[in-house]
Amino acid sequence: MAIPVMKPLLGEEEALAAAEAVRSGWVAQGPRVAKFEQEFAARVGAEHGIAVSSCTTALHLCLHLLGVQAGDEVVVPSLSFIATANAVRYCGGTPVFADVDPLTGNLTAETVAAAITPATKAVLVVHQGGVPADVKSIVAAAGDIPVVEDAACAAGSTLDGKPVGSGALLAAWSFHPRKLLTTGEGGMVTTDNAEWATRLRRLREHGMSMSAADRHAAGGAVVESYVETAFNYRLTDIQAAVGLVQLGRLDGIVEQRRALAARYHELLAPLGLRAVTDPAHGTTNYQSFWVALPEDAPPLLDVLSSLAAAGVSARRGIMAAHLEPAYDGHPHPALPGTEELARRSLILPLHHELTDADQKHVVGALAEALGLVAK
Ligand SMILES: *Cc1c(COP(=O)(O)O)cnc(C)c1O
Numbered sequence: 001m002a003i004p005v006m007k008p009l010l011g012e013e014e015a016l017a018a019a020e021a022v023r024s025g026w027v028a029q030g031p032r033v034a035k036f037e038q039e040f041a042a043r044v045g046a047e048h049g050i051a052v053s054s055c056t057t058a059l060h061l062c063l064h065l066l067g068v069q070a071g072d073e074v075v076v077p078s079l080s081f082i083a084t085a086n087a088v089r090y091c092g093g094t095p096v097f098a099d100v101d102p103l104t105g106n107l108t109a110e111t112v113a114a115a116i117t118p119a120t121k122a123v124l125v126v127h128q129g130g131v132p133a134d135v136k137s138i139v140a141a142a143g144d145i146p147v148v149e150d151a152a153c154a155a156g157s158t159l160d161g162k163p164v165g166s167g168a169l170l171a172a173w174s175f176h177p178r179k180l181l182t183t184g185e186g187g188m189v190t191t192d193n194a195e196w197a198t199r200l201r202r203l204r205e206h207g208m209s210m211s212a213a214d215r216h217a218a219g220g221a222v223v224e225s226y227v228e229t230a231f232n233y234r235l236t237d238i239q240a241a242v243g244l245v246q247l248g249r250l251d252g253i254v255e256q257r258r259a260l261a262a263r264y265h266e267l268l269a270p271l272g273l274r275a276v277t278d279p280a281h282g283t284t285n286y287q288s289f290w291v292a293l294p295e296d297a298p299p300l301l302d303v304l305s306s307l308a309a310a311g312v313s314a315r316r317g318i319m320a321a322h323l324e325p326a327y328d329g330h331p332h333p334a335l336p337g338t339e340e341l342a343r344r345s346l347i348l349p350l351h352h353e354l355t356d357a358d359q360k361h362v363v364g365a366l367a368e369a370l371g372l373v374a375k
Helices: 012-024 031-044 055-065 083-090 109-115 135-142 194-203 212-218 237-271 300-309 336-344 356-370
Strands: 048-052 073-077 094-098 120-126 147-150 170-174 187-191 289-292 345-348
Touching: 012 237, 031 048, 031 170, 031 187, 031 237, 048 055, 048 194, 055 083, 055 120, 055 147, 055 170, 055 187, 055 194, 073 083, 083 094, 083 120, 094 109, 109 120, 109 135, 120 135, 135 147, 187 194, 237 289, 237 356, 289 336, 300 345, 300 356, 336 345
Parallel strands: 073 094, 073 120, 120 147, 147 170
Antiparallel strands: 048 187, 170 187, 289 345
8 A cells, every 4th residue: 555645534423424424415606605704714814715627627717817818928937737837828818938936946036036028917826835935025136027926736824924925915725636625526716906806706607797696695686697708617506515514614724734744854854855844934735745866867758656665655846837848848948947847856745644654664764765864
């Protein structure tokens, strides 16, 4: 049995909550979605939460809201899950790849400033693997250009002493099982802007002037109208029921992941391996625990195969969109920080059932795969 790289923490409480939603007869977007939106937004320090079907659709709605269209550029890191760059293409815009700091995996004020042109309509900054990006300095570098936060991985991370999401213009979140909180599939947009929140609610629901829940609440005969061409990006009440239980687990999940990460740091230090850690301006939830491989390490695939043979399910480090076939021929500047991390980092198992013996086994297997001995 291999040690899995990630395992969602789901219990009987989630199963009961989902069953209760089913028994209630209201399974589509309804009261549980509304409650989940309020509680999630409150937890991340935002005024409004708009639940959607995924972080991918959340990102699409944010860029659509900002009016990104053909001819517009959006600055994004290439070092991210492919959905970040794709969201720009959904709007007909052009993703402009900016480099990341190989120490954090995140965009910096300098790399963003270098990528801005007169066609830049927005900047999409990612809190990669849960490591908070230095949003304040990036916002300063962007000037009048709106900065959207891809916070898919960052529930429970902090930035400048507050939760990631607090003070964000627009932040997009994911509840995919690979993230800390899960609803199976699911996402959220958070914002402090009430007008935007209203428009986003409409955009996720076919451009309808009122939601099904509003119509139901109104009781009498009311007819909705469709005021703009929009999307069906709704979350269901079954998913929200699960999300509400998951939200109650967040603090405990983050605390445990940070303790496990601290143990990995202790075990890796004697090998001279650098691993992801808190940046100066915040704390990570350690959604992904990545290790940078030394210059002379064997190829990444060989290391992953050796680990797999030792029963350790690791993953390549965070991907780089510009290296994927979908972005073949897409122009980009030199991206040395991005390529260093994409080619020379890997993600180690980190989940709630990981034991101290597992961690020792993982680091031992990694040392062997790399031909390293502890100093
Ligand atoms: C996972 C992830 C996404 C996509 O989230 P989904 O909810 O699966 O659509 C987007 N951006 C980043 C940085 C991610 O890690």
